[in-house]
Amino acid sequence: MMRQKAVFFDVDDTMYDHLSPLRGALTGVLGLPETFAFDKAYYLFRYYSDLLSEEEGLSAVPEKAKLERMRQRRFMLSLAEMGVEVTEEQAEALQASYLRGQFEIEPFEGATELIRELDEAGVVTGLITNGPPEHQMNKIAVLGLDKLIPSERIFVSGAVGYAKPDKRLFEYVNERTGTMGGSCYYVGDSWRNDVVGSLDAGWTSIWFNHRGAKPESDHKPHHIAESYEEIRSLYMGLPG
Known part of the structure; x- marks a missing residue:
């Protein structure tokens, strides 16, 4: 692994x-x-x-x-x-x-640039999203993310059979990508789906709280960021 x-x-x-x-x-x-x-x-x-x-x-x-x-x-x-x-x-x-x-959308500023930078640094990158496979994949294509991330590292709940916050989805991702939860970071905006789901699976959680939301439980994300500039700064300081 x-x-x-x-x-x-x-x-x-x-x-x-x-x-x-x-x-x-x-x-x-x-x-x-x-x-x-x-x-x-x-x-x-x-x-x-x-x-x-x-x-x-x-x-x-x-x-x-x-x-x-x-x-x-x-x-x-x-x-x-x-x-x-x-x-x-x-x-x-x-x-x-x-x-x-949802098909008239553009990536957040700095999002695709960060994925490219991570890839160039040898970091495994991927997507984990809830929803019907065709619908989510169409959005991913509109955003151009299918050109940056290989299909084997794009996971849609409707295709996998588990949905966030079910930790089995994250465990499935580890199994399919040959990664380990302790070395994986998850960036997401939803407290319930992304923060709780990734923490329960033993991943490092980065809460992308760009809307100033309030925590919904006692879970504690490892990091909080409000922009992709902050996420980039976080990843630069994270242990390998």
Whole structure:
């Protein structure tokens, strides 16, 4: 088993601004003004996505009907908290617009440059993301990440059969890449999926907290960064 350093990244809201397609859906379908609290809406949207997925018992390969119900309800519940009532039809339209917007995305500044630098330094790099394989791989292609990271180091929960925060997904990655948890670093924005998942698997967790979120449990990430410049500075000082 290799003991060299490996750095794996989440995709949604770690490689690109996940709020952008949500903002586009909310303004396009509901006509919400630019003064609307989109950051808060995004936080609630992600919160209900995780909560409802757990309530529905959604697995890495979820039942289509349950998945669609979760996607609809997360819009209705998150917006209701902000005083915006939406119908089921509007929720469906929001979901459709939101999905389309996910293919009009660009990497965060410094993201692809860091992956190239890590690769040139001999560090194993990869992606671990939750979602349906085709959908996630299409986003990865739009971001150009498929040109930087070989397919054998790109792991999508729907293809593997385990989803974050299940530590078995991280253990599967170790098995497939010949790496060890103690030498692996995981960069992700989601407290529940990325921080908790990587810590439970014995990995070193770098919380990409670029939205100023609050911890949701007693777990303690090893490092916290708010930009790719900070992540780069962290990795330069990490032990090999």
